[in-house]
Amino acid sequence: MKRLRAIAFGLSIFAVAWVVTALLRDVNGESEVVADSPPFVATSAQIERGEYLARIGNCAGCHTARGGEAYAGGRAVDTPFGAIYASNLTPDKDTGIGAWGSTAFYRAMHEGRSRDGRLLYPAFPYPNITLTTREDSDAIFAYLMNRVNPASQANTPNTLRFPFNNQFALAVWRALYFKGGEFQLEPTKSADWNRGAYLVQGLAHCGACHSTRNALGAPVAGHAYDGAMMPGNDWYAPSLTAVSEASGADWSLVEIATWLKDGATPKASALGPMAEVIFQSTQYANNADLLAMATYLKALPSAEPSRTSSAPTRLVTQRNSDGVGAALYAKHCASCHGENGEGKADAFPALAGNRAVTMANATNVISIIIKGGFAPATKGNPRPHGMPPYYHLLSDTDIALLTTHIRSSWGNAGSAVTELDMVKYRNALGAGL
């Protein structure tokens, strides 16, 4: 017995040592990648292609700060562990990637490692972008180095809390959750599906927002694209697999592609963070790629979320049965959205049968009532209509009553929103509103 215990002890020491060595190897294992040899020479076709791909990847969404110089970095990516600041991707030699080679750039995209070998935080979505081919990575590098103005702007240090702020913790995270890889063609699927999968899973990193994450911010197996709260809890990135949320299963390929291109279709218009994604990224995608992404999205396996609806409080039930919610609707909403939530073609979305209104998670509809919003201005919809904010006109109780009314009228069957829910939403929606 004693001997067995000694062996077990010895084995566990060995296992720990092995794990530590593996982690240290991830932290220290790779050195600086200096320059390309032979030097990287970009072709004009490559540069053009790179500009297009950088749009699809919405690199500027994080790497260009609001009102800042293009790709000079500085925008904070808020995570539950602190803020991470996007880095300078301009060809400036000292503060940007001017001294990088294409090999170092590909290693960053593929393995999440900076030029000096340092591990990068997965707020840079390399767990998705790892699938990008060397050829596409080189094109993006060619674009950044040749078309973007060098901007001298030092990177802002991250403000992560302990223990998330050290490389060893990052190595543990990577050992648990990150696997670099190349996109594997699925020979039983169409070329369109494969192209769509390559973009959606990889460069366009849709799963970075639309997939469930665990407490350590890592994707959870079996929960791809099933919807997730955005960091900050002020918006819900709906499920792309649930027909009750944002699945494309019941839409035509053209409808999905048009939505990604124009930001509005007769069935839905985009508000919130997706409006920004369409504004900065997908509106520039060509029709072939839009249809490919639509093909992949439409074919995602269907899955309905487990509903955790809160029971309506007595006050909401009572006052709505007294018609308070309906009266608020008539006063504030009906002139645009119609007396029966039918909307108005090409202007105001219908609320009857609108999934953004009825889905189990009511964050977005409440956010839209409080903060308002415009659909993105795109080629196909250059002068979008705007929803007014109501933060200054409606109390929390009003919003609970009104939201419950529109979620449960005209055939809608969404759950009630309680005043207790509203406290949570107001806290998440934050200061000033």
Place this chain on the structure above:
Amino acid sequence: MTERLDACISCHGKEGRTINAEYLPRIAGKPAGYLFNQLMNFRDGRRNNTAMSHLLQPLSDAYLREIAEYFSALELPYPAPQSALASAAILRRGEVLVLRGDASLKLPACAACHGLPLTGVAPAIPGLLGLPSAYLSAQLGAWRAGQRRAHTPDCMAGVAKALSPADVSAVAAWLSAQPVPSPAKPIAKLDAPLPLQCGGVPQ
């Protein structure tokens, strides 16, 4: 267009006419270039207002210009001025700063840039009349604190920093008590060149 811009009217009043609420300025009839610059400033983070920044994020330059032109073209009557609550001495100080400036502080008169009728200069310099005193004080205060910015060179930042808090109140009190001439169109051109270099303003 009105139908598209309900989101603006909800706060800025019917037809952008102002409801004269403390911090919500009228936008109707302001110079189009000025309104466009402000829309860009809110979208791109040079001015900070949570509600405005949120609304403008996904909008293009072209649409923002169109929105600016729409509100600029509205010709609507102004409400009566606020009654002056400040003392006569304060109002006198305000009037001096607005119409003559203060050479000892190297401050040009407001009228030197905003036009003698104080109704602004097309296309990018706004009028100063018909605005609530609280709004005017808040804007000058925000400039002093670096919370409101314009395109560089940001001439108003220099002006606001040269004003003491008491001078800010005096200017705001006097301006908000003046009646608005009718029509309140921005003038086409100043008699003399601008005394300051201002970003976003054709010189």
